[in-house]
Amino acid sequence: MTTDRESERATHRETDREILRLAVPAFLALVAEPLFLLSDAAIVGHLGTPELAGLGVAAVVLQTVVGLCVFLAYGTTASVARHLGAGDLRAALAQGVDGVWLAVLIGTLATALGIVLTPTLVGAFGVGAEVADHAETYLAIAFLGTTPLLVMLAATGVLRGLQDTRTPLMVAVVGNGLNIVFNVVLVYGLDLGIAGSAIGSVLAQVISAAWLLVVVVRAARAHDAPLSPDRAGITAAAHAAVALVVRTLALRACLLVGTYAVTRVGTGATDVNVATHQVAITLWSFLAFALDAIAIAAQALTGRALGSGDVDGTRRLTRRMVRWGWGSGLVAGLALAAVAPFIGALFTTDPEVRELLVPVLLVAALGQPLAGMVFVLDGVLIGAGDGAYLAWAGLVVLAAYAPAALWAATLPHGLVAVWVAMVFVFMGARGVLLSWRARGDRWLVTGATSAR
Structure with a gap:
């Protein structure tokens, strides 16, 4: 009996170590994510209240788009982890690459629609002309970072599925640091105003996405996984994503209903x-x-x-x-x-x-x-x-x-x-x-x- 209990305790300790190994870096990365917009707000806020209000409007739109695409991380994590557990690392990476290609397709479409619809999206908030002008300026540029952001989600999902949460943490920390540097230089050093903040964020997102892509591509090449888009794999990933999108929409609707009830x-x-x-x-x-x-x-x-x-x-x-x-x-x-x-x-x-x-x-x-x-x-x-x-x-x-x-x-x-x-x-x-x-x-x- 004592041996069984000791064995059970040892199993629990091993499980706890695995949970902590994945959860602690994931938590730090999750906390780092909102710092992109927080650092933008801190820098833009010193330009003036209309600029800060414009950033606030743009941020709501961007957070909604990215939030609805969180399935790119969740779905990819699950599918890659399954193949990893089955002992087929090549298939795991192939599945991950398909998720990245899906992110590229969705990001390209979202960017095109977002830029075209920027005036309409900002107009829906009913803000004044000056605030709307700043919001449109920021949003039209920031939409160029949509594809890198979604690629970051998918690539992060790949690495999480491979039981690696440290690399996304490193990328999040460095990306936020670069975002602050770019924003200060472009907003104040080059006097580009709120447009400089949007450009700086996009540059930081592109570098972060490229870093994650390099890690994923190296792993795929090391295990002879295909890098070209696979129509069947992308379709399967998109099909699985539909349910997660519905789940996310339902839960976000609950939070919106609560806010509506209060206001x-x-x-x-x-x-x-x-x-x-x-x-x-x-x-x-x-x-x-x-x-x-x-x-x-x-x-x-x-x-x-x-x-x-x-x-x-x-x-x-x-x-x-x-x-x-x-x-x-x-x-x-x-x-x-x-x-x-x-x-x-x-x-x-x-x-x-x-x-x-x-x-x-x-x-x-x-x-x-x-x-x-x-x-x-x-x-x-x-x-x-x-x-x-x-x-x-x-x-x-x-x-x-x-x-x-x-x-x-x-x-x-x-x-x-x-x-x-x-x-x-x-x-x-x-x-x-x-x-x-x-x-x-x-x-x-x-x-x-x-x-x-």
Whole structure:
């Protein structure tokens, strides 16, 4: 019995090391990603308020486009990891190359449409002429970086699938450094204004994408994997991506519904409520980076385990990662609760916002352990290639959460009620649906190819 327990402990330690090996660099890279726009904002903000507002409008458009294409990283990670687990590194890299080509195709189309539609996209925000002019200037140039950004997503997915999260971290850190240098030189040194900021960001994105591509291409050549586009492989990757796009759209729609409920519904739609909600969402999103890092590890490890045909090992791995999710969420929740009375001072001098922020953050803190579990199971099922179920689950969650959030906004203390709905309906429904799926066997498809 003692030997069995020691063996189990040794297995847990090995699993924990693998999770940390993948999750820690992934977390640091995830945190580094928003710094592109944050550094742009810090530099452009000194040009003037209209320029900063224009950057804000452009950033929303760009983040939406890139956010909808996150499947290029998630789907590629899962498929590459499966082939790796099956012992076919050549096929893994071939699959990764197909994902990169899909990114090029989508990026080219998005760039062309984005540049043509820039005035229309900016006009939809209804901002003044000066702000709109700055937004159009930035966005028209920034769209040239769409293809490099999407290539970065796909190449990062390839490397994660190969169990390498350190290289994307190095690229993210260097890329952000270059972005700051280019922005300062072009905006102030060459006096190009907001256009210089956009050019600097595009240059940094091109260099980062090229770096990741070099790593992937070298690996492909070393294992004799084809580099030319394969129509069947690209089509298969695009087909698998549809479900992940639906999932992402459904989850983003939930967040938009919550914001709409706070800003437009009920008698509590005041500036104080809107500002408080924005601060709370910002903090929630930051904590999500930490929890999502474990989900990225789950994608890579689950795909590899199923690719090798190890169903029992996949079950053990899932249980262990769920514990990591709960534990990380508990730590995040305790930390958020501890700083809730004080952290508002970092964002605003308004005493009403600071006061209202405390109960909202305490509700958000209660939801962190559940969020940790949800993110991990989401990563496990993405790694298993169970995109179709995730798409349907996302739509069910949206159908449950939307009326709950809209109703909550009409209650006394509507903002707090909306956050209660977010924790217990939005995250709760996701937790129930993902846990139910994980307990079953239909997602445990072994071999190099997952069920579509």
